[in-house]
Amino acid sequence: SLGSGAFAECPSLSSVFLPASLIDMGNGVFAGDTSLSSISIAKGNEYFTTEDGAIYNDDKTVLYQVLAGRRGTSFAMPNSVEDIRKYAFWGDINLRQVGLSSHLYSVGDYAFSNASGLVTMSVPFSCRSIGIKAFEDCTSLQDILIPVSVTRISPTAFDGCYGINIIADDGTVAARYFEEYKAKEKLREEYEESISQNAVNPHKIIEDGSTDKTTEENKGYVRNPEWAASNVDNYVDWNVDSPGVLGRSKVVSHRAVVFFDSKNASVIDGSDGSVHGGIPDEDPVDASLASIDGKVLNKAFYTDDKLNAVYIPEGTKEIGEFSFARTPLQKVYIPNGVTSIDQGAFYHCDDLSEVSVPGSVTYIGPDAFTHTAFYDNWYNKASDGAFLIIGDGILLGYKGDKANVTIPTAVKRIAPYAFKGHDEIAEVSIPDTVFEIGEGAFEDCVNLRNIAGGNNIKEINDRAFYNAPITTVRIPATVESIGQKAFGGTGSTDSVVFMGEKIPKLSYEESATKLYNADKRGGALSDINDAVILNDINASDIEGTVLDVNNGLFNGTVYKVTNLADTSDAIMIARSNPASQNASVIKTFGKSHNVVAGNGMITPKEKEDTSLRSLNDLLVVDHSGLKKEEITLSDSGSTVNTNGYHFYISDCDNTEGSKLKKAIEDYYGSVDMTNAFFMDLSMYDPSDTIPVKNMGKNAITLTMPVPSNLYSSDFCVISLDDNDLPDVIYPTVTKKEEKSYVSFPVSHCSPYALYVSSGNLSSPDKSGKISNPSGREGLDDIPDTGDYADPRFILAIGLGALGTALILMGFFGIKDKRRSLK
Template identity: 35%
Template sequence: MKIKWNVIGIMLIITAVLIMQIPVPEADASSFASDFKMDGTTLISYTGTATDVSVPSDVKVIGEGAFQNNTTITRVTIPENVEKIEPYAFWGCSQLEKVGLGEGLGEVGDYVFANCPELESVYFPDNIARIGIMAFADCASLRTVKIPYTVRSVHDTAFDGCYRLEIEYDIGTEGERFALYFSEKRKEMPEYEDIEDYGEMVTPPVQPPSEGELPAPQPGNSDNVSGSFLENLVNGISDIFGGSDQPVTDIPGRELGTSTVVGNMAVVFMDNTQPQVSSGGGSVSESREAQSMREYTTEKAKGTVKYTLVDGSVLADRAYYGYQNLGSLALPEGLEEIGEFSFARSSLQEVVIPEGVTSIGYGAFYHCDRLGQVQLPGTITHIAPKAFDHTGWVNLFFEQGAGDYLVAGDGILLAYKGKEAQVRIPEGIRQIGPEVFQGHTEITSLTLPDSLEIIGEAAFADCDNLRQVSGMSGVRIIRDRAFYHCPLEWVVLPASVESVGLGAFARQDVGGVVLLQGQVPAAGRELSADRRSNEGYRINAFDNVEYVLAYNHLMGQELEGTVLDSGQTVYNGVMGHLEDNVLAADATYLSVAEVQGRSWSGTVRIDGQSYTLQGMDQISYSIPKWQVSSSGDLTVAGDMELQARLSPQGEGDLLQVRKLAGIGEAPELDAAYRRIYQQGLPMDTLCYTLSLYEGSSGGRITRLGKQALEVTMPLPEQLQNKDLRLVTVDRNGQLEYLPVATDGEQIRFSTDYLSVYGIYGSGSLYAQGDVVDGRAVITDYGRRDASPDTGDPVHPKWILGTGLLALGLAMILLQRKKRTA
């Protein structure tokens, strides 16, 4: 009998050991040799689904495309026996985060890790000698790499699109050369400041199973009955220990998406758009047969949801950034604006933009390399820079297109590849797109057609030899920096001109004259001027233009809101009017010392007519509304007491704080809250605005990019010692939650976007859940373990194994005790 109990005890111990040896579902792929398809010592393909993969020790070559487009791997270890990785080996591994390269590898070949958007960390061993063409292109999450001293060649495109990347190197090496080159190149990548959080990218849709087809089992799915008896035993016991004791709230309807519970309120995120999409190479004309594309939401911070389509009219910024399942796309009717980077770096091939769309945002289709056909409506009035840069469509024009002009839609000039000194833009062009002629230093004169209405942002910027422009008879809008740093001798703006943007005619040196034939135009402003890094953009439309003239006395006109309003930006020349052959000086925002210290042109020529300067001794000195700060610190002004600082510090900037009387004065914030929660902001919400103005120019800044504004403010009594929520709205008017810290009486937070804000007290419950089968499932966080690593529930195999081990040992020890008694 004693032997029997000893045997049972030993069996229990053995069983316990076996149970604790069972791998968790995210098992190391090296234990599944059949997942690696080999041809001798070359790994041809990997078919497993593990997240952490170690390449087997008998592999010497990882073949072309061996792991291409894998969607499960998060970490890969390449051992020292691997001598070569062929092109595209890990192309498009969408979840790959970490890579360790072995000591036997001599180079990282062309395109090996390209288009791995989540890749954060790469270790290069000292024996690496070459990093190839676009080896890590579009690895947008890659932040730091150390290039070893052994590297002899890094291709200039090796890290294209890695706009967050900082490169470490040894002095005097190829790594240093490339790092210096890349630091400058990175500044030209549109995403450098604009894509702040790659994780905001919309989740690609999962195709539903065909009729009669079962969905593929997912890792950890309880319906998956494959595996050993012990694995299934542990999975079964998992339901006991990790049980489904979550509270459930019934919400009628189909599966909708994720839900968040704030203050005991379950929130369901609704789809609200049905644009048409066809995957693959189908033509746009086949859109009737195209499949329906659902709207997908993304979460940025606690409780935040964002829609790809906002109120049916705005396609949100970054809505389909990097999306690789798009072919031909017809956007929905009712759309008015396509947001910034909305399709950038996606697989989009063809797109139909419907009538009614008026604006295409910055970088909207940037680097859509496969985009070969675009249909633009006649309603478009605004195209931001980089909107179509590096698309297959534009690239093909530069390589093979006939003629010098790429024209789309209703007379929209999008690209130019001519080399003429005297440029005559053809009749029929209605608007000139952004940056079309930028940097064409060969141009000396320009004739614009009568059909032209809009001159786009930076359209002729840095045309360093452009001195004469004629033919603006029908122009209505001249956008920011249209003729930036062009040494124009004179410009006549017809009465048709309604607005002129920042820096539109700004010069590098003082000179030239602008004649206004009508009223003073309104001050235009593009979103690029809102970015902190673009400090040279926030200058007056006529910066360094010597004279701005009219046919009537300028100071007798209403200047508020115009290009000569000194509360916007300050014009640094002389304002005057024409009388016969006389240029009469009227007023200036310059100081007496500045006027007396400058040599002024006594005669100017406008369209062949000469005018003589008079009246400088009687000029009126107007005090500008914006005074340049002599302080190097941030100044805080307004009707709320708070402390704020910029990190890194700005130079004499002004932060204007305005407390709003109530929710009624923050309609955009209340609308964003209602869009998600189907009800208005809590009544105790404290609403206020923060506005930042640049110290040197007075120009407004809303996007801080790499900078951050840190704010500490006191709380009113009704919000003290409460669980607080801080909400704001993004550029598209969508709700965002910002993390906060509080001591009960004050609140501290940091932001990189200046907007309207609301603070309110919430209930103590905050949980996350999913909407499944029409029910909002709320997670109970009470059963987390106390371990400092992940906080995940303890895996049941350890509980079961430990219990059997203790029971087995107890049986053996008990029999020994009886034997010695």
């Protein structure tokens, strides 16, 4: 017998022989083994057979595995196949197309999960259902034809399939499913960084016929049953929706927060015996209860289906990413003083119709109000004008249909995606009041050829005009920074002309720092080959700018043209590829300029091509307590190709190290530095310029020797999450040649600490509690929180008109939304 996932994610496994004695095989036995292209089976085996890199039962009615190392881009399934086992196609990145058996009754649970190369699929008429996460993380899947015979599709069947198009006849289950899917589809950031859902790890593969009940939300990680809440002393089994339940908890940044519903509560006043209780239904939850240092935490109230009203108090400065997303809020008043409303803050608050945004708001992130009644009602109401302007002159949306658009002078900033996909626009006039063009603001405006005005623009953010065929791009002299792929994508732009003496720096938005957003990273000018300046420059003038010919930030030629008004020569002064063919003529604003060679042309520094080298090869260790040869990185199971990416392990600097140390002290008590090991983990894209801060579901596994000062193998790994709060995980410790090694997943880059103390911050004990590092009594009864009864962790129970309650933690500063390259 071979158990489920027995050899899963063994990237170096290249040869397998199955003996005649093998009679039983689990799910995904060889899932993700990218070097395994075929296997051998003993002639005497009566239970299994193999053909074309696939493993079947003896009569080919059951498909167990299509090997991830199989070289072909298409796979024809024999018509005898009636059942596809879980994880059969896991990690098959080479496959583009699969022909399914005409006798297949169902596309089973997890069947094509993580087949990230799959592009098209046609489901046969024999099929009746598509199972749980059947096509999860098939990130390249575009068109799938689903016939009328399919009468059941799991809600999670296409999780992580971005850009999918389900082709189905009107009125069928598949057609109705697709309409609902489009309405409920998660943003990629929301899915990748979900706090309630994790990608299934083939090492935790489910056995067929198991009693697993997680169904639609299988986590892949199963807690030790000894840690279950039902094993806690005095445990009471209670219906959480019962009217008798006054409090309920949720997780905010890996900590328990408890909200009390005091509408039904009553309490006896000890002084006179009078009974008090209840608050009106319309009384709101105080957002400060899930805030730190003026910021409502990222995902603080995410998917809270009881949150009907919220009070955001004075003193709030920032509303974090997805803070209130997918809640039943109906109205919200944002107080003066709030400056930033981050990505997805109110995303899919479908009933949110009343919103008050003060003039203090200077930044609104992508999709902050997408799928809200507030935005949709404006968009669908003909009488409200073509422009939605809120906050400090932020143009949030446009609903016009004109070829020539003149932006109002009241606008200072154009919000992300404000004009995205308006293919009727041919020309835009931008007033001089505008100084920022938001991320993707005019992306996919496929007929936009001319931009006028905008003489005071300072920032042009990522993909601002990507896939817009502007004939000649004019960069005003006031522009200080230009983001990733801000221009280009169509091959139709003649040139980019820089009007100022200084070349703008290359910048990036938070979206570019997500590993899974590789398609959002790249030079500012994308596929544009000709850049024109009006002044002389030297090599130092272009270093770190959008015209830096090193690191692949600009792949083209820089010319100097002394007079744009005539046909003066275009003098070559910098070039990314000196060996490429010289152009004879370039164009600016419809005028032709003859190309001539300049003296002392700037060319790239000689540099090794690292695009095909692995993460391990490009690992740099600059830490006083570690050696590179003793450390390994693994991206097995990742849907992102990390070849060419750079990973750094270094000593923590005073700022970052102190921040992590303070966070640990704030939440767990004093740190015994003799039993702590600090390091800084960072990752950069193949250009080695854009930091990768978040891996989403593509965690990197780091294996390193256990530091000598950690005398016990019972320790934890602590890092800072996206709210700058401690994130605690428990690593795996193994021995190899008498030396101990620790392995743990790196899902985000930050300072990290390995920490152990005598009974302190160790693995959860049988009650599910984290041992108390401070030695003080008072750990709470919620498993794994590590919170203790301390002034930093206040449980406030609001009675009468006073309202709600929760546990709150520490405080840290707020990060800027934008970064310029170092």
